Amino acid sequence: MSALLEVEAVSRRFRGLLAVDAVSFGVDAGELFAVIGPNGAGKTTLFNLIAGALPPSAGTIRLAGERIDGLRPDAIAARGVGRTFQIVRPFPAMTVRENIMVGSLMRTPHAAAARAKADAVMERLGFAALADRPAASLTLPDRKRLEVARALATEPRLLLLDEVMAGLRPTEVDAMVATLRAINAEHGTTIVLIEHVMRAVMALAGRVLVLHHGARIALGTPAEVVAEPEVVRSYLGTGPVH
Amino acid sequence: MRWALGLALAGALLAAPLVAGRYELSVLILVFQFVLMGQAWNLMMGYAGQLSLGHALYVGLGAYVPALLWLHFGVSPLLGVFAGMAAAMLAGAAIGWLGLRFGIEGVYFALLTIAFAEITRVAFDHLPVTGGAGGLFLPVTPEGRAAWWMLDGGPVFFYYVTLALAAGATGVVAWLARSRMGFLWRAVRDDPVAAEALGVNLFRARMQAILVSSAMASVAGVVVAFYYRNLFPSQVFDMSRSIELILAPIIGGLGTVLGPVVGAALLTPAGEALAALVHRAGLDAPGVKAVAYGLLLIAVIWVRPSGIWPWLARRLGVS
Numbered sequence: 100m101s102a103l104l105e106v107e108a109v110s111r112r113f114r115g116l117l118a119v120d121a122v123s124f125g126v127d128a129g130e131l132f133a134v135i136g137p138n139g140a141g142k143t144t145l146f147n148l149i150a151g152a153l154p155p156s157a158g159t160i161r162l163a164g165e166r167i168d169g170l171r172p173d174a175i176a177a178r179g180v181g182r183t184f185q186i187v188r189p190f191p192a193m194t195v196r197e198n199i200m201v202g203s204l205m206r207t208p209h210a211a212a213a214r215a216k217a218d219a220v221m222e223r224l225g226f227a228a229l230a231d232r233p234a235a236s237l238t239l240p241d242r243k244r245l246e247v248a249r250a251l252a253t254e255p256r257l258l259l260l261d262e263v264m265a266g267l268r269p270t271e272v273d274a275m276v277a278t279l280r281a282i283n284a285e286h287g288t289t290i291v292l293i294e295h296v297m298r299a300v301m302a303l304a305g306r307v308l309v310l311h312h313g314a315r316i317a318l319g320t321p322a323e324v325v326a327e328p329e330v331v332r333s334y335l336g337t338g339p340v341h
Numbered sequence: 342m343r344w345a346l347g348l349a350l351a352g353a354l355l356a357a358p359l360v361a362g363r364y365e366l367s368v369l370i371l372v373f374q375f376v377l378m379g380q381a382w383n384l385m386m387g388y389a390g391q392l393s394l395g396h397a398l399y400v401g402l403g404a405y406v407p408a409l410l411w412l413h414f415g416v417s418p419l420l421g422v423f424a425g426m427a428a429a430m431l432a433g434a435a436i437g438w439l440g441l442r443f444g445i446e447g448v449y450f451a452l453l454t455i456a457f458a459e460i461t462r463v464a465f466d467h468l469p470v471t472g473g474a475g476g477l478f479l480p481v482t483p484e485g486r487a488a489w490w491m492l493d494g495g496p497v498f499f500y501y502v503t504l505a506l507a508a509g510a511t512g513v514v515a516w517l518a519r520s521r522m523g524f525l526w527r528a529v530r531d532d533p534v535a536a537e538a539l540g541v542n543l544f545r546a547r548m549q550a551i552l553v554s555s556a557m558a559s560v561a562g563v564v565v566a567f568y569y570r571n572l573f574p575s576q577v578f579d580m581s582r583s584i585e586l587i588l589a590p591i592i593g594g595l596g597t598v599l600g601p602v603v604g605a606a607l608l609t610p611a612g613e614a615l616a617a618l619v620h621r622a623g624l625d626a627p628g629v630k631a632v633a634y635g636l637l638l639i640a641v642i643w644v645r646p647s648g649i650w651p652w653l654a655r656r657l658g659v660s
Contacts, residue, residue: 181539192596
């Protein structure tokens with residue numbers, strides 16, 4: 100398998116704070132990859148660097164061999180990177196269907212075709228009943244699902260999911276895990292997810308990157324990283340994994 | 342039911358000159374002008390979320406350019422309108438480029454639009470070619486020429502011209518609202534960061550809205566020039582014009598197709614009736630309309646902050 104995403108020695112500095120510290124990793128096409136770490140470890144900043152919301156202070160980011168660091172977010176989205184926001188950002192005055200249509204309009208110039216695609220995405224994520232509701236009226240878990248639906252509608256090669264399971268009940272987590280697995284299997288969509296819900300990480304991810312204070316402290320299979328003493332010390336603690 | 346209502350309204354509007362007098366027609370012409378200008382502004386603010394308080398600039402350029410072309414070269418305003426449109430779009434592009442290039446957003450962008458309108462007003466006041474502060478007068482065409490081609494006619498003629506323009510503008514907005522561009526504008530309005538992450542080019546989307554809006558506003562200028570047949574920079578480009586034309590869409594409902602129509606249909610006759618009443622009472626109160634508009638605006642924002650049309654549409658079951 101070839102590397103779809105290559106992150107090389109990427110750093111991001113906010114004044115005195117080094118939020119991301121020379122992080123390197125690669126994600127293969129079709130992989131399910133998780134990024135974990137304590138709050139403030141730099142996970143969301145790393146996503147913002149990949150998606151172009153922030154330029155890196157140093158380092159390079161490649162998508163399928165092409166450098167994307169320094170490009171605008173819409174240019175990176177057009178190259179096949181879909182992302183969700185940890186703090187959800189729905190288009191509040193638009194309906195659920197219209198929100199998703201904005202995503203599908205990137206690949207289809209016609210509103211009618213975009214609408215059909217949005218309906219298909221909604222069907223897949225169990226949204227059909229909410230289609231005509233204004234996004235402002237959704238509950239937080241539904242807004243998280245809307246983030247996923249909107250990003251999926253752009254038909255991404257690489258899907259960046261930022262804590263989309265937070266606030267979901269265990270059964271909902273399992274349903275989301277199953278959906279992401281199916282999307283990955285059917286479309287070969289590469290998925291990188293930031294997640295605190297270890298239940299989802301263990302069930303879904305083939306490999307896990309662990310960040311702490313902006314730096315990479317471990318990278319490997321879920322079983323490998325949870326056995327690393329430094330990961331246990333800085334993030335997981337000594338209690339049971341649930 | 343909806344179609345019957347629409348057809349009845351269309352029939353009434355088409356037949357109105359048969360029963361309406363000169364005064365009623367002049368009020369209706371004013372309503373249609375405000376529909377046209379309101380729709381233009383509504384596209385930019387209501388759909389794309391960019392506040393312009395300088396739309397008098399586009400209307401004014403749309404008035405002056407065809408008027409000058411007609412006066413000096415005998416160019417028909419039906420052709421001149423496109424030159425006016427080009428001038429307005431050029432001004433819009435300049436404002437948009439500055440705003441977007443330097444990240445001037447929200448109220449600061451609004452200040453930029455005011456500044457451009459004011460600069461143009463002062464410039465036109467002093468340019469000999471525009472007639473300066475003394476104004477520009479458009480004589481009535483000599484007998485025997487094709488009057489409609491030169492946009493010369495009485496109230497009935499202008500009634501139908503402005504009716505067609507208002508209906509056309511509303512149709513364009515209805516079409517744009519369902520188009521790809523309209524969707525992207527609304528996304529940019531609601532959350533530019535999220536829109537950009539979904540592949541929307543913010544610069545392009547905002548610039549498109551400015552260009553379409555300024556072009557549409559400039560068409561209203563042709564009516565201003567050739568119906569009233571005199572132009573003064575101090576009136577045409579005045580800030581109060583920019584404010585007046587945004588009232589109908591705000592009162593009617595921002596970001597809705599029929600909001601500017603409902604707003605103008607309520608606001609303009611109410612203002613004119615009040616002014617007539619005050620005049621008949623023998624009072625000299627030239628500011629009375631502005632005061633009435635202000636009070637109405639406060640009342641609507643208080644009671645129906647999203648405007649009258651969304652509420653009315655729900656009541657009528659047509660939303």
